[in-house]
Amino acid sequence: MRPTRFPDERRMAAFRAEGHWQDRPLDYFTERAARLWPDAVAVVDGDRRLTFAQVYRDALRLAAALVERGVRSGDVISFQLPNCAEAVIVYHALHRIGVVANPIVPIYREREVRFIAAQARSRAVIVPGVHRGFDFVEMYRSIAADLPDLDLIVTTDPTPHQGAESLASLIDDVTDEQVERVRALPTPDPDDVCLLLYTSGTTADPKGALHSHNTLAFENRSMIDTFELTEQDVIFNPSPVTHITGVNCALMLPFVLGAPVVLQDVWDSRVALRAIREEGASFMIFATPFLRGLLEAARETGLETPSIRYIICGGADIPDALVTEADERLGTVTRMYGATEGPSVTSASVADGPDLRQHSDGRVLSPTEVIVVDESGRQVETGQVGEALWRGPDTFLGYLDASLNDEAFTDSGFFRTGDLARFDERGGIHIVGRIKDIINRSGEKISAFDVENQLSEHPEVVEVAVVAGPDPETGERGCAFVVTREQVDLPLEEVRTFLIGRGVAIQKVPESVFVVDSLPKTASGKIQKFALRNYTRDRTTAPEQMATTSVVAVHER
Template sequence: MQAPELSVAATPAFTAAEAARYRAEGWWIDSTISDAARRNAAHTPDGTAYIDYPDGSLTWRELDTAADLLAGELAGCGVGTGDRVAVWHGDTAAIHALYVATERCGAVVVGIGARAGTREVTQLLRSAQPRLIVSDRPRGDPARTAASGVADAVGVLVLEDLSLNTAAPFTPVPADAALGPDDVFLINSTSGTTGMPKCVVHTQNRWHYFHQQAVANGQLSPDDIFMPVISTPFGFGIWTTHTTPIHLGATAVLLERFTPAAACEAIARHRVTVLCCVSTQLTMLMADRASRSHDLSSLRVVFTGGEALPYRPAAAFEELTGAKILQFYGSNETGLLSGTTLDDTLTHRLRTGGRIVPEMAVRLFDGDDDVTDSGHGQPACRGPATSLGYLGGTDHDTLFTADGWMRMGDICEIDDDGYLSVTGRTSDFILRGGKNISASQVEDAVITHPAVALAAAVAMPDPVFGEKVCVYIELADSRTVDLAELTDFLLALGVSKELLPERLIVLDELPRSSGGKIAKGQLRSDIRDRMGTDHERS
């Protein structure tokens, strides 16, 4: 099967002159993740690379050896330069050996989140058209069967005990077959909360640049113990689970499935110093009693992002653990636009996305109008952290401005000191009686109630006002709350009346996208269905 061309955009994410400058400034380098894995195996062969919690681990020597063996097995199956290998696998050490093995074959990983549903997987496979699918799902699994049937001539292999166990002969891979840092090494999906995913195209150097920013902002070292709890294929996951631990030579503790209890137990047992999680996961940790019943004092840095972070619980978590919470602002497509550091104040760290990164030039837009001087608008950037865009140039005009700057989907403010704050998403406002209400502001208010572990605000159709504010919540521990109690609580805090929820729905678990974010598209569909049912009953 012939894979589609890796064309991405009519306007490139960077010119040849820009690429040369990024390399000259040291933002991009000439070595790869595979090179770093070999270096670690040579310098600290018995050092622990990955820990599969609660038991299981790989040393750097074992990781390097496994990557070589897997590369030979892939090559024996016909995988070569420019081919694509879809990896649909749980978040374990094995996935990192397989990613390095694919790189050594000169092939491109098509990363599929462990929690991805069949519809999402089908979309990705149709778009990327890989030569092989490698999975840890057992044969006969309905989702795997459905996904593997979307294209002819796609082999499906099972990764088990760091071997593909194929009948194909082992084929040594020449060293010069490996990818370079400017080659496409990964195609992953947007982990957005609405619609079907699009395929984002990545080089290693864009994530190496992000890695350097993380090291500087968090003062990271090889002695740190990481615990990233974001699925590996996504933007936040790829640098926290793969790029940064391997380039640093630091140990990473992996949870195949995140729960607050498991995360707290692993932090305490392995004396984790750097926790990496989306804001939803940190909110769940802060609300769970496990964070008070385990010793989390080893934590030094918490990297988080993806959604708005509730200030009061975050500040309490810092006081409980002694860690500092750092946020980046960016996306799978853009990398980072801004970031907070250990030297920033508590308010800046928890209430902003940090200072604009100078080399990630940022402009603000209102539609197609440049409104940078106003300090308020939709950000667009151009710099060394940007991806190559979407596979095949999909939605080019949505992602890029006319002159080639990559857009975010948020509305932001940048103050006189260069700190960026997100005020809402371009599509995440509730229009009530002609008034735009920021869903993120509603959520930030509701999450302050001690009974609320997680909150998501969406628009509820209304015949008079057009839309009203509906809030879905998960409860903390065994507590309860109803709409009247929540309203009284928020009014006592002085919360603006326009931010008060007008309907409250309690769920055991809010739906998540495969990237871990709250799937608001599902919630919007749910409230429309509920409204239809309510209307039928009236």
């Protein structure tokens, strides 16, 4: 597979000349880690511990087995695996033979998987057997007729499954001669696509983003430089390894850095707190729900986390009060702004000071460039809100569906994010929501993020999302979806009194309040606001993404 869109030749040359792209394929880092730190622990998966040498050995053997079954450089192989050691081995095996890795989040089912695997033209899939009560092998067998490129189903389950091969058998059955032939294969071109990752669904239609060896290698070295990481650090990763955060933190960063990763599959905040303390975890990146849960567990148990050097929290919906308390109680907390299309665009370190870390989304991580523009594409003044655009060495190459690229990029190569942002006088950036998060009430534009940030500090509110809903008189109205402590009710008048008491303009006060027992989220923990917007327009049938969400109470003006 070749990229559908490269950065322009001039910037590619600049990335190389300035050392941002070092033209090393990702397999270079796997081999290097096994050579430099052969006996050091690379992966902690429950009671299992794999060294760098063991991961590299099994990755080579799996790569050899795949080559024997006809897999070739440029093919796409999908894996839909939980956070487990096998996912790490699979990822590195694919890069050894120049395959495009296509992680698919485990919560996806027939509809999403059919779309992704068909568009990607996946040659093989690697899945659990039965995981959390769901039979993944049977799902792929049931849709195989719709996937004409699919030749091989591999399962990590030791129990035999009809129509699938065992991952363990593939690794065990190759010969030393076959492994040596794989070792001798040419290394991939660092500009080749190595990762096809679909956006995680905060919009209705996932899009396949393409990354190269060079973009991902720079991204990981950028994290090491920004946060001064060393091989003495221990990475904790509860984010799905099939999401861009998990791909980088769990599958790639340990091998660039020489430090272990501690995996957690099923999120349990108390289990996470215990693992962090027992393993001495020092570095982690995750979304707001993980941070909130970890803080709650620390409050409830009274346990401290002295090993934590950095908690990096991503996503625009991070209340200031949450970051401030977590920073004081858990360890240094800083925000990070990025996406599948550009994993770390802005952040802040200890050197930037607590105010920038706690009350902004950080500074632009050079050499990435970020500009904020108005609707006509002109840069706005400091303090003014506009759309954030970025470009840099870790910016993706484009979408698999090339028809999306003209709209996604400016002529000068900036990615149009759809995020609303403003810069402050210190150079800190503030992500204030999505363009679609604006409520157009009688022509007046209201930021949903501003309302969420205030309402999140109500003592009974655990989580909140505000979206635009239809209104026959004003066109749109603010609709607040709130999760409350112990599902207590939260009447509209109480919301109104609370917000006005905090100095919020009356026009910004939501006119609908939905008390729910949970909010629909992506696998990485981001709220699927499109599902909430859909629900405000059609309440007769809850959207699929809200199938597990029950509405406790509804209050409307």
